[in-house]
Amino acid sequence: MEEKVEIILKGRLKGSQKNRLVRLLDMMYSPRELANEVGFDVRQIYRVYITLGCPHEKDSTGRLWINGMVFRDWFKEMYKKRALKPNEAFCLTCKKPVKMIDPVRMQEERLFYYICICPNCGRKLARVIIRGKPINDKQE
Ligand SMILES: [Zn+2]
Numbered sequence: 001m002e003e004k005v006e007i008i009l010k011g012r013l014k015g016s017q018k019n020r021l022v023r024l025l026d027m028m029y030s031p032r033e034l035a036n037e038v039g040f041d042v043r044q045i046y047r048v049y050i051t052l053g054c055p056h057e058k059d060s061t062g063r064l065w066i067n068g069m070v071f072r073d074w075f076k077e078m079y080k081k082r083a084l085k086p087n088e089a090f091c092l093t094c095k096k097p098v099k100m101i102d103p104v105r106m107q108e109e110r111l112f113y114y115i116c117i118c119p120n121c122g123r124k125l126a127r128v129i130i131r132g133k134p135i136n137d138k139q140e
Pocket of ligand 1: 094
């Protein structure tokens with residue numbers, strides 16, 4: 001008795017933003033630098049990408065740093081079109097859909113998602129869901 005769940009990943013980029021991803025270098029960017037480089041709001045990094053598991057580092061002062069090339073690769077993998085069953089999440093370590101075991105439903109403002117642990121590798125996974133509402137793919 002699986003519910004019908006509409007899948008949408010927040011934080012998709014428009015064509016012009018995607019084109020700017022190629023400019024990202026193999027160096028560490030602050031969230032603001034990265035946001036400026038690609039052309040989205042810096043809050044999108046904290047609200048969406050970090051939540052979804054974007055690889056990042058924290059320095060001794062607690063500031064966040066993201067490698068440009070790592071971000072590009074992560075983004076392409078994360079936002080690739082793929083078919084997931086309602087009870088699956090995609091594990092970027094295992095590079096395949098895995099069954100969600102005891103997923104915890106979370107909400108951040110209008111973003112709903114499940115958090116679970118990959119049964120194969122133990123990685124924390126997030127899967128964004130939106131129920132009922134028409135798909136709103138507008139950029140934040
Ligand atoms: Zn895994």
